[in-house]
Amino acid sequence: MNREEQLGRVRDRSTPWDILIIGGGATGVGIAVDAASRGYDVLLLEQSDFGKGTSSRSTKLVHGGVRYLEQGNVSLVMEALKERGILRENAPHLVRDLAFIVPNYEWWEAPFYGVGLRLYDILAGKYGFGPSSNLSREEALARIPTLRDDGLRGGVIYYDGQFDDARLLINLAQTAFEQGATLVNYCRVVKLLRGAEGFIQGAIAHDEESGEEMEIRARVVINAAGPFADGVRKLSDPGEAPLLAPSQGIHLVFDRSFLPGDHAIMVPHTADGRVMFAIPWHGHTLVGTTDTPIQEATLEPMPQEQEVEFILETAGRYLLRAPQRAHILSAFAGIRPLVRSGEGKNTAALSRDHTIHIDRSGLLTIVGGKWTTYRNMAEDCVNHAETLGALEERPCVTRHLKVHGYHRKAEKFGDLAVYGTDAVTIQDMIRTRPEFGTRMHPRLPYCAAEIVWAARAEMARTLEDALSRRTRALQLDARAAIEMAPRAATLLATELGRDRGWVTAQVGSFVRLAGGYLVGDADARQ
Numbered sequence: 001m002n003r004e005e006q007l008g009r010v011r012d013r014s015t016p017w018d019i020l021i022i023g024g025g026a027t028g029v030g031i032a033v034d035a036a037s038r039g040y041d042v043l044l045l046e047q048s049d050f051g052k053g054t055s056s057r058s059t060k061l062v063h064g065g066v067r068y069l070e071q072g073n074v075s076l077v078m079e080a081l082k083e084r085g086i087l088r089e090n091a092p093h094l095v096r097d098l099a100f101i102v103p104n105y106e107w108w109e110a111p112f113y114g115v116g117l118r119l120y121d122i123l124a125g126k127y128g129f130g131p132s133s134n135l136s137r138e139e140a141l142a143r144i145p146t147l148r149d150d151g152l153r154g155g156v157i158y159y160d161g162q163f164d165d166a167r168l169l170i171n172l173a174q175t176a177f178e179q180g181a182t183l184v185n186y187c188r189v190v191k192l193l194r195g196a197e198g199f200i201q202g203a204i205a206h207d208e209e210s211g212e213e214m215e216i217r218a219r220v221v222i223n224a225a226g227p228f229a230d231g232v233r234k235l236s237d238p239g240e241a242p243l244l245a246p247s248q249g250i251h252l253v254f255d256r257s258f259l260p261g262d263h264a265i266m267v268p269h270t271a272d273g274r275v276m277f278a279i280p281w282h283g284h285t286l287v288g289t290t291d292t293p294i295q296e297a298t299l300e301p302m303p304q305e306q307e308v309e310f311i312l313e314t315a316g317r318y319l320l321r322a323p324q325r326a327h328i329l330s331a332f333a334g335i336r337p338l339v340r341s342g343e344g345k346n347t348a349a350l351s352r353d354h355t356i357h358i359d360r361s362g363l364l365t366i367v368g369g370k371w372t373t374y375r376n377m378a379e380d381c382v383n384h385a386e387t388l389g390a391l392e393e394r395p396c397v398t399r400h401l402k403v404h405g406y407h408r409k410a411e412k413f414g415d416l417a418v419y420g421t422d423a424v425t426i427q428d429m430i431r432t433r434p435e436f437g438t439r440m441h442p443r444l445p446y447c448a449a450e451i452v453w454a455a456r457a458e459m460a461r462t463l464e465d466a467l468s469r470r471t472r473a474l475q476l477d478a479r480a481a482i483e484m485a486p487r488a489a490t491l492l493a494t495e496l497g498r499d500r501g502w503v504t505a506q507v508g509s510f511v512r513l514a515g516g517y518l519v520g521d522a523d524a525r526q
């Protein structure tokens with residue numbers, strides 16, 4: 001994928017696109033894959049980088065959602081469990097099985113969660129990842145030696161999926177591109193264009209790099225702007241009532257010593273009735289999340305003080321060594337694009353189903369859902385778009401469409417496993433230029449070739465793109481990401497044809513941004 005080439009396609013276009021998608025998160029990119037693979041002419045515009053919104057800030061679980069089962073939303077759980085199985089089939093280099101243990105400290109927990117998780121297995125049917133079972137105290141501690149043993153009675157083990165959200169998003173963007181879609185990052189839709197009868201016919205897009213404005217015509221315009229979807233709807237009609245009740249969730253990342261094995265912890269009921277996970281991720285321990293209603297979505301939401309305290313306090317109840325603020329390597333926040341339910345006081349109880357809404361102007365908005373169900377959401381959305389845009393009806397083919405990088409035994413590539421088949425090309429780069437094989441930081445598994453690859457093949461445009469969403473350095477260890485920033489920026493500058501001034505500016509803005517991820521490090525935030 002090359003941004004200049006993609007932009008050239010937009011400039012050269014003289015006829016309307018079949019479908020214009022606003023937003024390059026899981027929802028928008030999933031729609032681009034679906035629509036392009038049906039043979040439609042598709043353009044996707046993302047105002048920032050692909051995945052800059054919620055889709056790089058999830059808990060990284062491909063799951064049915066045990067909590068939704070408790071809420072009685074059986075159809076959502078079944079749909080998500082099926083999609084979980086399909087995603088593992090189509091992107092095995094990025095999705096893996098993960099064993100979760102629900103620790104039991106009360107007598108009723110083993111039978112209660114045991115039965116609930118057996119139902120979870122049954123709902124997965126042929127898409128199951130493995131049967132759940134009850135564990136004795138010794139069995140639970142053998143699997144997670146860092147579990148608090150004081151009062152522990154045993155546990156329930158069950159299986160779900162884990163992935164790398166931003167990596168999957170980039171691979172999906174590449175898949176859409178290979179299917180013929182045009183995708184441009186750093187290109188914001190600033191205006192929606194209406195025809196004589198008042199229906200949306202296109203948009204004005206602003207190239208955030210050059211400042212150029214482009215007029216785009218399309219038969220259907222899809223608003224997949226996630227937490228920003230109401231803002232896009234207002235471009236069409238400022239009087240539109242909001243669809244969303246956004247809610248923020250944060251994660252804290254610690255080193256591997258807090259969860260040294262390959263099992264995760266699932267806490268089904270925190271002190272305030274939420275679900276919390278501690279999971280091993282890329283050699284670190286990821287803990288989250290919260291559910292805090294917020295007024296307005298921003299591109300770089302900040303963890304709130306009480307959210308950090310809440311996660312530290314909850315983790316401390318379940319881990320032998322309670323993590324302290326100074327142990328936090330990175331903290332990041334994401335915003336759920338939840339659909340309003342009327343009164344809606346408690347966002348934890350709001351619907352996680354997706355919603356398709358068509359405004360009077362013909363703008364098709366899709367919001368809600370989960371990462372796990374992106375494929376199914378896309379299928380539903382393109383079916384609606386076919387009707388709305390009077391497009392020739394064509395069947396969805398994504399059920400068996402392999403995601404870019406597809407590889408069944410990617411673990412053989414070691415630290416490059418997340419690249420799937422692309423790992424071979426990256427290894428070749430290192431063979432030709434051995435200096436590309438050097439590590440970027442002693443605490444992180446990334447090498448210089450990955451930064452170069454990000455610019456060459458994955459449309460990374462900024463230092464943040466390379467360190468946050470192509471590699472995951474910023475989310476794993478913000479201090480290490482800051483320390484590798486000057487070298488990474490220099491590598492990027494060579495690839496992108498930028499000068500020293502660009503390097504200095506990129507490092508400066510990245511260090512400012514990364515300061516927000518250093519919640520354990522008060523000095524860094526000043």
Ligand SMILES: Cc1cc2nc3c(=O)[nH]c(=O)nc-3n(C[C@H](O)[C@H](O)[C@H](O)COP(=O)(O)OP(=O)(O)OC[C@H]3O[C@@H](n4cnc5c(N)ncnc54)[C@H](O)[C@@H]3O)c2cc1C
Nearest residue numbers: 023025026027047053054055058059061189226249371372
């Ligand atoms: C804390 C948290 C944990 C989660 N954990 C999980 C999990 O473990 N598993 C799971 O399945 N789901 C999870 N989810 C849900 C999942 O992450 C979201 O449902 C999904 O990422 C939403 O994707 P999206 O594309 O709708 O939104 P986004 O990813 O936010 O994408 C919308 C994009 O639209 C762009 N945009 C906005 N306005 C414009 C404009 N005018 N022009 C161009 N572009 C524009 C934005 O920049 C943004 O990139 C979690 C969510 C949160 C918040």
